[in-house]
Amino acid sequence: MGTEDPPSARVSGFPVLTRLARGSLRHVGLTAHVIPANGSTRPLPVRRRTVRLDGLKTSGSADRAHAGHVGATGVPLVR
Template sequence: MTLGTSARRAGACVAGLSSSPPVCLFTVGARVVIVDRVAASRVDCRTAEAFQHGLGTPARPSDVVRGFPVLSQLASGALRHVDITAQDIPARGTSRTG
């Protein structure tokens, strides 16, 4: 049994949104970017939480994971560039008053 032309076209694009190759490429590319940005957002959140917990900062720091794609950085096990901004980082051997 062979697939008809319309069935092949429908299966050519993710989710069957269009049979036009440029539209299909755009759709797949847009989905990849969206998934990567969602992953970057989750990594930002987890990095800030880990930094706050590890250093005991009273406020959660802000951070930005740079670079694209983040998914490949996660797969490699290392983030290439992360900017972290934190305030009130406690210094060892000192006490804070006031």
């Protein structure tokens, strides 16, 4: 995404390692800061982007997962 710092992730739901081994997580939150604009695919720079995934389950492979609910917010970077 071209951010100066890598996005952060927060995983909720105890016990996390057991849930991860079983292929399901209750809540995962992702946050990225200062995402620069990038042509027509990302025309507006963003100060903060937050994504919340609820009811995350893998489909038999660690490469893919499906969420029961996804919510996202973004705050534009105003200069």
